[in-house]
Amino acid sequence: MRMSMLLAPTLREVPAEAEIASHKLMLRAGLMRKAAAGIYTYLPLGYRTLQKIEAIIREEMNAADGQEVLLPILQPAELWHESNRWDDYGEEMFKLKDRNGRQFCLGPTHEEIITALVRTEIRSYRQLPLLLYQIQNKYRDEIRPRFGIMRGREFIMKDLYSFDRDAQGLDKNYWKMYHAYERVFARCGLKTRPVEADPGAIGGNMTHEFMALAEAGEAEIVYCSHCDYAANVEKAQSVISSGKKTGVLEGLAKVSTPNIRTVEELGEFLGRPASDMIKTMLYHNSDMVVAALVRGDHAVNDIKLARAVGVMELELADQATIEEVTGAPMGFAGPVGLKGCRIIADPTVMEMENAISGGNAVDVHMTGVNPGRDFKPDLVIDIRTAQPGDSCPCGQGTLIGARGIEVGQVFKLGTKYSQALGATFLDEAGEENLLIMGCYGIGVTRTMAAVVEQCHDDDGIIWPMSLAPYHVIVVPINYRDESQKAVVDALYEDLTMAGIEVVLDDRNERPGVKFKDADLIGFPIRITVGPRTLENKEAEVRLRSTGEEYVIPLSEVVTNAKERIRRAIEAELPDSRRGR
RNA sequence: CGGGGUAUGGCGCAGUUUGGUAGCGCGCUUCGUUCGGGACGAAGAGGCCCUCGGUUCGAAUCCGAGUACCCCGACCA
Known part of the structure; x- marks a missing residue:
């Protein structure tokens, strides 16, 4: 892509509406623009990254036997009446009527619609387990949209639903998804921590939230200094040393x-x-x-x-x-x-x-x-809020406090929806049983915000290689200089042919402007061609993540970049999946 | 929904107290000089001052109503 063609409207100044780093940077780097409170348009750079996150999710969901479906966003009220959530969800649901006065909503989630599908298509235990997922827009009329894409009213979410015949099957799928999530977030270059959480209104009895550690996070968590225990403070247990008992009781x-x-x-x-x-x-x-x-x-x-x-x-x-x-x-x-x-x-x-x-x-x-x-x-009964400094239930460690952005959640739903909507199957004995469900969500757009929140510096975004909208930007110091133009055009061609995602900054701008934009947008690799190195037929390579800079012969640029991209993406893969 | 705040060119802001018909920086266009970390000079374009109503000879400015957006709380991926 040539920068002169690319819609990447970077801003020098921070729009007044933005509060946190990710919001500011996503606007400044030209990834998105606001259409209304909590509703955003994704521009080319932002959308490319979003698609990369989705691609990673698809790979991991497919690898875990998930099958992708596309579900309606516009959903009939009847289904929601069946689960009783038309009222339970309340004001948070966008409700509307068609020309005949029939009521619909914009799906805030998809348990109803998927359960309705499965109840008509699944009859036998032979068809189980079944794992279906979708990556789509969801709508919630949030009381307070906030922090840009972090809490929007329209957002993209991946939801996978599992259907099993028994608790063992559900447990197996639960942990399968749990581990798939660890891989998804690792591949996105995100530092996350799964924490135990309260199941809340969705129902069910076991759940972990995947928290991207960040100061801007809305959730408060605690984790143990000694063991693996980690929990949302809503749910966290802790042990508190009681005072010494004297046994001497005063009068009231x-x-x-x-x-x-x-x-x-x-x-x-x-x-x-x-x-x-x-x-x-x-x-x-x-x-x-x-x-x-x-x-x-x-x-x-x-x-x-x-x-x-x-x-x-x-x-x-x-x-x-x-x-x-x-x-x-x-x-x-x-x-x-x-x-x-x-x-x-x-x-x-x-x-x-x-x-x-x-x-x-x-x-x-x-x-x-x-x-x-x-x-x-x-x-x-335990009704106190755990605090950092309390002892962990394990008895060994101390709880440490942190803040996190909830980017994913895995849930054992049980039979709440299969019961409400009558989704059953016949077992070997010909007995009718309720399907046992699990649901597993990832906030796709929120994940993008979380990555920016974790990966940035004063100059801009530092994309992990796996999510960068483009891997490489080629910056000629002066594109109107004939010799530079020739070299850089050829380089752009070669990189493109080698399958590298590359942007050529062919704009008639001063070098400083191009460097600033490159840093702001966060291209992992910058290749600079200018008079300093050109006379030796060399180019300069600079890495956004470390600031490391080195000069190599022009002839080696393509292989060098290719190798670097390959290694960076591999480094983000968890060990268990390398060389798959 | 409660509390607080803002609304003036694409972005960031001044002007509002003390009514007299709009200004600064950035960005944008053209020309010239520049060209290794957001250049300089010159000339330009661009604004129903959120909306509606009122007061007034006259309203960005005063009054009333409404809307949108932002921040703080309860909701949640």
Whole structure:
């Protein structure tokens, strides 16, 4: 491709809308442009990279016996009513009507449509297992689109669905996909970490998220310094060393604490650490109120709490509910004498002695609170949010905190959708059984953003060889110089003939401009031809990733580049797949 | 949906407080001089100042309504 022909509108200045590095760079390097909030047009360079990511995914999915299909994006409402997600998905779904008033949605995901397909096509255990996947646009009317392509309303996703006859089959496919994902992301040059996660609203019972480590990531994770344990903080377990037990129990006493509402204020007022306090948080949903008890220096994990009481969602109670249940305004809730709600305590609370808590009255707290003696929770279960510095459940290591971009997720769905939509098969005995499903997603467009987030410097993007829109850019210092033009045109021809993806910067620009653009776009290999080296029939090769620069004879440029590209792509392959 | 902010040429911004009919930098076009890390000079093109309504002799500027976009929170690949 000649640069003069290429639509690669690089920007010197950062558009005001961009916040994080990947967003800024994707706009600046001319990979994409915004069409509306969370909706983007992909320009030639961006689309080439996207296609490369898709190609890698296809290879790995096919290698794992996946079969690609193309599913409708415009989907009938009936199917979503069957799974009950027309309402459950709610506002986040783009809904529309046809001219006859029939309702449709733009698919935010494809469980319904694929299950509907499979229920009519699969009858026998002989047809299982079945792995189908698609790479397509998905639509979610996000509450808040953000960070460019990272959280868009239209985005490209790969989803693979597995159908098995039993749990063993599902387990096998689950781990097959897990390992396929490790390969996909490794080949994309992305540093990812699989973490245990909460299954959330999609349903199912086991899931790992693949997190691309990045400061800009929206997810918080912890991982162990010693073992392989890693989890989303929504789900993470941890062990916390309990204080020494004295066995000397004080009596329960009320103290006056005028206008003291927060743990910090109380600690200061009484001269006691937050870890001596029992924090009582009230949560509710439409049919219950729950009091959650954690130590003062801990945080309630509302997802764990919701799981503990067996509901999908709980939110912090409002002032009115708090007053109704505790008889006091916010800030004075405590477990002693609390009635009218379920009390859930974290195990660490049960180990406390002579604790401090709210007194369920205005300006009153209690001291000498001893769990078990002064109150009895309805349930004792882990509901605290794990924090960096906690001990790992393995008992050996310490949890380390990090942020990540969720680029993929593998899920054991079980029978949620096959049940809802009636997808069954007959086994050897002629018995009808529900299909056991798994689903495995990769955010394709998000992966591109994550790669840029991880692979850039002050000058621009540093594409991994496997994803670079073009491998090589040839830069003549002055294209109007006849001798340079001749050399560079020939070089371009030779590189192209050798099957190398190459751009020739034939623009009438000063060298500095071309270098800046080359760095910004992130071509892995730059070949410069100018008077300095031309007299010796040489060219200069510069590597974007390291800044390394060397001069070689013109005659060796093609083989040198070819070899370098081959080796770079191979280096990104995980060991198990090399030389496949 | 709650809270905060912005809207002026392709991009980044000033002008709005104190109404008088729009300006700067970058980019773009042409010519010349340049040519190894975003050159210089000269001459140009390009703007219903987000929309609608109001106040006024006169509105980018004041008032009202609406829309879009961005940031912070709950949702999620």
